[in-house]
Amino acid sequence: xxxxxxxxxxxxxxxxxxxxxxxxxxxxxxxxxxxxxxxxxxxxxxxxxxxxxxxxxxxxxxxxxxxxxxxxxxxxxxxxxxxxxxxxxxxxxxxxxxxxxxxxxxxxxxxxxxxxxxxxxxxxxxxxxxxxxxxxxxxxxxxxxxxxxxxxxxxxxxxxxxxxxxxxxxxxxxxxxxxxxxxxxxxxxxxxxxxxxxxxxxxxxxxxxxxxxxxxxx
Ligand SMILES: Cc1cc2nc3c(=O)[nH]c(=O)nc-3n(C[C@H](O)[C@H](O)[C@H](O)COP(=O)(O)O)c2cc1C
Numbered sequence: 001x002x003x004x005x006x007x008x009x010x011x012x013x014x015x016x017x018x019x020x021x022x023x024x025x026x027x028x029x030x031x032x033x034x035x036x037x038x039x040x041x042x043x044x045x046x047x048x049x050x051x052x053x054x055x056x057x058x059x060x061x062x063x064x065x066x067x068x069x070x071x072x073x074x075x076x077x078x079x080x081x082x083x084x085x086x087x088x089x090x091x092x093x094x095x096x097x098x099x100x101x102x103x104x105x106x107x108x109x110x111x112x113x114x115x116x117x118x119x120x121x122x123x124x125x126x127x128x129x130x131x132x133x134x135x136x137x138x139x140x141x142x143x144x145x146x147x148x149x150x151x152x153x154x155x156x157x158x159x160x161x162x163x164x165x166x167x168x169x170x171x172x173x174x175x176x177x178x179x180x181x182x183x184x185x186x187x188x189x190x191x192x193x194x195x196x197x198x199x200x201x202x203x204x205x206x207x208x209x210x211x212x213x214x215x216x217x218x
Contacts, residue, residue: 058218099199119200128212
């Protein structure tokens with residue numbers, strides 16, 4: 001080891017000790033989600049009556065079955081023969097990815113495999129919005145448009161259609177939450193450049209909205 005590398009190690013080692021959260025996705029394991037319970041849930045009209053935004057969350061985590069059901073309701077595959085989903089998308093582009101930010105780290109929902117793929121072993125919940133409750137909610141969904149899937153759409157169309165697609169998914173999540181007595185709020189108040197950077201998104205991926213989910217604070 002030469003003098004330069006010794007000096008570099010002196011700088012980096014304390015940083016690693018101070019910042020144990022600077023870890024890669026390799027330390028997170030993929031999560032196989034549970035089969036969605038499609039016979040569960042309250043009648044649609046009652047759920048619509050109860051749908052609302054809530055901003056006070058308990059820090060209690062979501063059980064795996066609840067998380068699995070919610071992601072499937074949001075944008076899961078409901079017709080395996082065609083790969084189509086619980087929410088519509090223009091030209092069936094399916095351009096919205098759902099990232100799931102938890103205390104353990106950041107995951108990507110893979111709807112086809114019904115799994116969560118590790119992205120970052122870091123708690124980025126506080127970065128998902130500009131309101132204080134976002135760091136308390138056990139789950140923050142981050143909706144990301146992948147413009148590379150949107151064929152020959154113009155830039156305006158990419159923004160418009162991906163925003164619309166996000167709305168359908170978000171409303172599915174709202175309805176599932178209303179059915180299950182969960183608190184949720186969809187959010188546009190986000191420092192997008194900062195969040196996109198920490199998520200290491202490509203330039204043709206854009207954060208559209210985020211949505212906090214958890215049990216209501218008592
Ligand atoms: C596109 C969009 C962006 C929103 N952004 C935020 C937000 O950043 N923070 C927040 O607390 N609520 C946000 N909301 C929630 C609205 O404030 C809420 O839906 C509205 O007040 C109506 O309340 P309700 O959902 O209970 O009917 C947003 C809603 C939409 C549709």
